[in-house]
Amino acid sequence: MDGMALGFMYALIALGYTMVYGVLGFINFAHSEIFVIGAFVGAEILLLLEASGSLAAFHPAFVLLVLILAGMALSGIVAVGLERVAYRPLRSAPRLVPLISAIGASFFLQDLIRLLEGLWRNAFNLTYPSLDLLERSVKLGSAVELPFKSLLVIATALLMLLGLYLFVHRTRVGTAIRAVAQDPEAAALMGIPVNRTIALTFFVGGAMGGAAGVLFGLHYSLINPYTGFIPGIKSFTAAVLGGVGNIPGAMVGGIVLGVLEALAASYLSFLTGGAVGAEYTDFLAFAVLILILIFRPRGILGEEVREEGA
């Protein structure tokens, strides 16, 4: 069950990677920080509410909603700002250059968050105050117990994914995004405001990451400015696994990776007689990444990677 929740979180974050990759063709390395920003937003709001004593006053569902929306909003905005400052000037550069900028942005944001939190709260390792609701679980029959935390993550993620799908395929704006992803020049010729569409893509992708951040914080409670790094890499692996640039692929990749990881955590030491233990689960994600890129770079659902021509 945990694996599923983890998988859906990865899927949400992976969406951010995959959308930006589809539209701009490069890896938004700083997406892991966008994700963490969402987590911090959630933490701050909860801590403020707790400090003011009004946490219990609101209905938990309402609180959750506010958290997620706030996380999405701020993450989305930061993502747009990021694009404007660090990526847009490099639009015409070879692919590696914006990647370097993205890495720089990632590092910069990590310390920026630390700085801001340090100045504001004199601490940057935050703990989410617990919400009663989340501690409960739902019992199905006598054997299966589904923790509410995980259900929340899965439910929210599914909703988001559905919403995204509808957005990208059923609205005009969504179609514009798909057009720019396929052929920016033709899209521009058709009158699509490319810059704005790209900014929107970043917003949506960032919002997904932000939502995942809030969920992450609710699920795992402990966050610091650097916690985005590992989930970021793993989600990127998930995106590649499912086929980068491909939205359903990100979801599939995320779930597969999450489940794999959960299985590994539980059974790895058992399978190898204690030699290889649960500490190696991070390892697993990297191994998957390397293997996929070598043997099937297009991922599970992806399209053929185009040949390098002259």
Add this chain to the structure above:
Amino acid sequence: MRTSIYGLGLILYLGLTSLLVLYFPQSVLAFLLFEASLLFIYSAPLPRGTRLALAAVALVVLMPLLGMINGYYLEIATQIGIFVALALGLNIVVGFAGLLNLGFVAFYAIGAYLWAIFGSTQANQFIAGNLFPLAPSWFFVFLVLGALAGALTGLLLGLPLLRLRGDYLAIVTLGFAEVIRALANNLDRPINFTNGPRGITPIQKPPLFFQPLLEWMGLRPEPAALYPLYFYFLVLLLVVLIIIVIRRLEGSPVGRAWKAIREDEVAAAAMGIPVVRMKLLAFALGASFASAMGVLFAAKQVFINPESFTFMESIGVLAMVILGGMGSTAGAILGATVVTILNLQLLKGLSLWLNGLRQSGIILTLPLLGSYDLSQLPAQFEPAKYERLVFGLILIVMVIFRPRGILSPGRGGGRSDGAA
């Protein structure tokens, strides 16, 4: 006539700044000025021999002398040297062959752990017979072994990976570095190879083989005082060796091939360059430099653990290369120097200054903004810890505004007319 003025000027400058450092040992500025002399020497319109001589004087005579008086500066100079070597190695990979390696620190770690394991009692954990630690003179053997290990790893890693597209290659190298770190952290079970997060210590230092010579000259310095100088010269020697290797390769078909690959990979292949093989060469060579330095690092620090080899170190070296200009040897050296000084001295200086402010009890009164009691400055605001901010900023700014670096090679080359 003009050249001799320059020469004289430089000698004067060197002398002056050395005296400054001598009399103001706490001043970061004095040290910076002294180090800047190297930059001036490099860019002076003097014949190469003269410049080399001046640089040699600065590095081989003046620096050690200053270092003996103020050990802190010697340490900084040694650190700079290590990072210069790392930056030069990464420069070959990123700057010459155009491969973005985000996990360069992995090779550094491999070299370090190699000597750490065999140069300490660690190896006794898995090799019977209580043979370890090896005698200190094995250090030199391990320098070579380390370089070979790095080259081998680079080769093995590169073979499957170099076919990948640039950005994917970058992420995979990042993954590799994290894997190495995870291995270092976890290979203490079932067999204790690396002693996990506890690290390995104490590690053998190289032997003071020249001690008899010194004693014959009537000097009996303490080993503790001798070792910092010893390491400084070792680092200097290695850096010089690396520079020689790079320069020789640059002016050869190999160097030209690398440049061509960086310019236009497809055209390079069509001109008969075995692209993958050349990339592998660059990859393995850069790796070997890092690994050799790793061996030295382990011996110098006497203690290593997985935390010395994180992603941040890799990005730090990358920032150095990008700051100085990808593909430029002098640029890599400059970049390494600037970034190291930034981190070790400036940030720390800032921290100390802020601490001073905090304790001074001063209350700032700003018009419109009201008063602010400086002792209220949050303790968490510790500039020395904000290396990532600096690295990140450097990367973003350099890449947007000066993609060819400060001292980029081939300035003045335009694009071919028409298409492409």
Add this chain to the structure above:
Amino acid sequence: MALLEVRDASKRFGGLLALQRVSLNVEEGMIASLIGPNGAGKTTLFHILSGIYRADEGEVRFRGRSLNGLRPDQITAAGIGRTFQNIRLFAHMTVLENVLVGMHCRVNRSLLDILLRARRFRRDEKEAERRAEDLLRLVGLQGREEEWAGHLPYGDQRRLEIARALASRPQLLLLDEPTAGMNPQEARSLMGLLQRLMGEFVQALLLVEHNMRVVMGISDQVTVLDYGEKIAEGSPVEVRGNPRVIEAYLGRGKWGGDA
């Protein structure tokens, strides 16, 4: 046995059939041209010949040896050189360096020699430089060794590309639109250069060209492609009067008459 034998080469890009069972022979001592309307597949064929693309079907033989699946650098080492349609010089390297790079597969690259600055290495480097200068003199770029390739005027860049391609001592030289963008005088000068190459520097030339004067002026054999298929082949005179060729270039029925 012809120097170059292409048999039934086909290449598909997704749904687009770029080349359809194209066969072509180039004999030693021959200047052959490949013509056809835009998009006919000429550059695609060149890419297959130089190893940048891999043919889906068919075979390419050079001096009796199959080139299928070889990497571009292996093909160059085997004796085929090329220039590119939209000039792919190494812009940030000097003129001399560009030609030296072209020699890569023919020079001594022993690492040991390089690192030790062995006498053998220094002698080989001097030799290479001398040869490069000879090639530059051949194409009329002597004295400009230290200029940046990217700074050269257009016509000189094309000449440099040829010098670079010649550096690897090819027996067959593929030239992709060598006179594109040139005025008639420059084109004539280039024609003269190409003819001078024959026999002394290369055994055969294969050109892709749009300039009909050049094609008709120096070719021994002309092959015409249209929509990926070979529609005619023969001497310049034969091809010129071929109604299918005229139709391919001018469209069906609208114009009539000959070119």
